[in-house]
Amino acid sequence: MSLRQFLANRCLYWPKLRGANNRITLGSGARLFGYVEMRGENNRVLLAEGAYFSGRILVKGKGLTLSIGKDTSMRNSYLLVQEGADLTIGADCLFSREVEIRTSDAHSLVDAATGKRINKSAPVVIGDHVWVGARSFISKGSVIPANCVVGAMSFVNKRFEHEGVVLAGVPARVVREGITWYRERRNSFPALD
Secondary structure, X not given: OOHHHHHHHXXXXXXXXXXOOOXXXXXXXXXXXXXXXXXXXXXXXXXXXXXXXEEEEEEEEEOOEEEEOOOOEEEEEEEEEEOOOOEEXXXXXXXXXXXXXXXXXXXXXXXXXXXXXXXXXXXXXXXXXXXXXXXXXXOOOOEEOOOOEEOOOOEEOOEOOOOOEEEEOOOOEEEEEOOOOOOOOOOXXXXXX
């Protein structure tokens, strides 16, 4: 068996688990390649059946969950989950290379007059069957509904409400409605597909 065949069938990751009761759970056929660091306690990284992830995962806090849905694939991505805000990614999603998703800015932005922090963390939710283009950045509080496409190098920083749209730009906005997408490349698809 070649090294490529070995790696294609197994996981190869470097876990760094600091704290108590942190767990990584891989569903049947799930593959995880890269670096996973978990700091705190009772945190979970879950890859559902058939999910594929390569890149870096950092989870810091208590009771946090990073969930990647069934048959979702992510290549060379960076995921940061911290400050009480979970990250949920649906099933059958496709992420191109170098996508970054964060539930926190990781540093504090403070109102100079009041001394209060103004950039609080917030969960990120990505629905089922979402395609995210290369080098996109998805920030805290973002919600991307099912059956959407995020254009390459877009910055998503808010909640979107409608399914079946293309989001693109910096910051991202709806640029097309009434779409769906397929992993296959064909010139046309029957309406019932």
